[in-house]
């Protein structure tokens with residue numbers, strides 16, 4: 001699997017610092033499940049946290065806290081590592097998504113289905129899987145806010161390139177032109193949507209009520 | 214608290230102390246780690262908005278997790294300090310929000326394949342840590358500031374933009390440059 005579209009470094013840094021909303025965290029994590037290069041970047045960025053911890057200031061711990069902690073050690077012995085087989089790579093992305101999966105596929109348009117994920121959100125982020133048949137043409141649309149996507153299966157294409165399994169698409173206030181699903185295989189994406197999506201063109205205006213994005 | 218940058222916080226280095234815990238449930242090793250890290254973790258957590266009491270509670274929880282999970286630590290993944298940083302982050306998420314994010318982070322960490330037959334490579338993990346620390350020190354002041362607000366205070370980009378009265382794009386590009394420079398310092402390492 002060749003991944004060509006990755007989250008930006010500042011997005012990975014936000015993941016390391018846990019400052020992303022839960023939906024965006026899930027979409028980035030799903031990319032990480034596909035992408036050893038970004039997992040390495042995340043590990044390297046954690047070294048920044050480690051370095052700042054080492055060089056940083058301290059706040060004294062109260063008297064007796066250390067002894068209290070030492071007294072607890074016998075009750076929680078170090079766990080032996082489990083020798084279990086690691087999860088096969090192909091199953092990893094869905095193992096993350098399925099933490100939140102609980103709805104059914106809903107028809108939203110010809111060849112297009114959507115399944116909402118149960119991701120709590122303070123900011124009103126909507127998280128869903130979108131499934132579209134091979135060759136489906138989607139209307140041009142403009143994002144007001146952000147739309148982060150990780151492809152789980154198949155591929156879609158728009159004017160920023162081809163997005164296949166594992167690819168990450170970080171769209172902001174810009175128009176995606178001529179998006180369509182590649183022929184040959186259905187395409188399933190994980191999407192976290194902050195704000196609104198505005199369809200453009202006559203087809204978009206026609207189906208916007210249907211999509212209710 | 215001033216030590217020459219790059220020196221390990223403990224002697225022997227924390228990676229060895231963690232190995233001692235995994236191997237022999239060494240309580241002295243734990244006590245040494247506790248003294249070195251608990252006050253630092255507490256400082257971090259307080260900068261992230263925790264009250265002194267809950268920061269202390271959580272710092273103890275972080276060190277107890279180091280004890281319990283010692284055998285999962287692998288220097289192939291990075292330094293002890295980076296590992297402790299991520300444990301603190303995961304516990305903070307768990308503590309502050311009733312959600313599954315902590316589980317998501319734990320799963321991503323499990324995806325990092327560690328070859329169990331490769332011995333701990335303390336030299337390279339120490340080299341890693343050293344280079345990152347000096348790379349942070351060499352960043353321009355305005356990038357250091359954004360890095361500190363992100364990594365120590367756990368502030369989202371939008372909040373940093375507000376606090377520094379700068380456009381969001383400026384914050385992102387400073388962070389991007391800082392991350393790039395820091396990763397470049399590691400490039401020729403495995």
Ligand SMILES: [Zn+2]
Pocket residue numbers: 003005006007031035037038039
């Ligand atoms: Zn990637």
